[in-house]
Amino acid sequence: MKTHSDEKTVVNPLISAGQLESLLSSEGVFVIDCRFKLEDVSYGRKAYQEGHIPGAVFLDLDEDLSSAIVPGETGRHPLPDPAVLEARLRELGMRNSDHVVVYDDSSSLHAARAWWLLVWLGHSKVQVLDGGLAAWRNQGGKTTASMTVKAWPGNFVAQPVADMWVSSGEVLKHLDTPKWQLIDARAEPRFRGEHEPIDPVAGHIPGAICLPCSGNVDEQGYFLPAAELAKRFAALDSNGELVAYCGSGVTACHNILAAAIAGLELPRLYAGSWSEWITDPLRPVAKV
Numbered sequence: 001m002k003t004h005s006d007e008k009t010v011v012n013p014l015i016s017a018g019q020l021e022s023l024l025s026s027e028g029v030f031v032i033d034c035r036f037k038l039e040d041v042s043y044g045r046k047a048y049q050e051g052h053i054p055g056a057v058f059l060d061l062d063e064d065l066s067s068a069i070v071p072g073e074t075g076r077h078p079l080p081d082p083a084v085l086e087a088r089l090r091e092l093g094m095r096n097s098d099h100v101v102v103y104d105d106s107s108s109l110h111a112a113r114a115w116w117l118l119v120w121l122g123h124s125k126v127q128v129l130d131g132g133l134a135a136w137r138n139q140g141g142k143t144t145a146s147m148t149v150k151a152w153p154g155n156f157v158a159q160p161v162a163d164m165w166v167s168s169g170e171v172l173k174h175l176d177t178p179k180w181q182l183i184d185a186r187a188e189p190r191f192r193g194e195h196e197p198i199d200p201v202a203g204h205i206p207g208a209i210c211l212p213c214s215g216n217v218d219e220q221g222y223f224l225p226a227a228e229l230a231k232r233f234a235a236l237d238s239n240g241e242l243v244a245y246c247g248s249g250v251t252a253c254h255n256i257l258a259a260a261i262a263g264l265e266l267p268r269l270y271a272g273s274w275s276e277w278i279t280d281p282l283r284p285v286a287k288v
Helices: 017-023 045-052 080-091 107-122 132-138 168-173 188-192 224-236 252-261 273-277
Strands: 029-034 100-104 126-129 182-183 239-245 268-270
Touching: 017 100, 045 268, 080 132, 100 132, 100 252, 107 126, 107 252, 107 268, 126 132, 168 273, 224 252, 239 252
Parallel strands: 029 100, 100 126, 182 239, 239 268
Antiparallel strands: none
């Protein structure tokens, strides 16, 4: 079984629209559209049906990239069961040898979740379309409303990488030790507990540092250069191993992806994140 140490860095996690266009004419490319809006959970599928990159399949954040919520126990987007996601990817025609490209239209916030899940499941050849669907359209890429059906059966085998994510119990155990440094991907007002539009409790996990994932990209949704992303992480001034979290374990993956782009060791993911943390009133909450 692979371990987290085997996945310390991921080589070249981004692909440009031009590079993707060149790839589409070859065999062995598997494109995933994972558009989603929290305020309209039907948006992604509708948008996909109206037009997507030719050959792309659709994965829904709630239905495919997460498992069912257990009230009072899990966060809003629990990790999917590896066997269930493996079966879904096989159903869509994904093969072990495929070069996978994921995209969305929200600065890669949801594509990052799909990217992380595939890396976690042991698929090393996966990239995020930098700039998303807008980048594709801006360079003249066509879209289609045709539903994609692969002409071959999928044979993807999931091999989950051990300890890429941590539990709430592990986080609680190490709150007062220098072992881990928590980084929170949410906006600063939410981190400080000044404004909480989604979860019933405001604040953050004690000892965490706020590193808003919105700072990883420019105004057009393209990731900053690797050197600039590296500076963001260097500014954290942390000696501990980084553990990323957010509201529900989705945008935290954006910070993990940014670290990969910067050539850094991948932070672990606190998968349950804030929405899971606050299900137990005995877990401490901090506000600034």
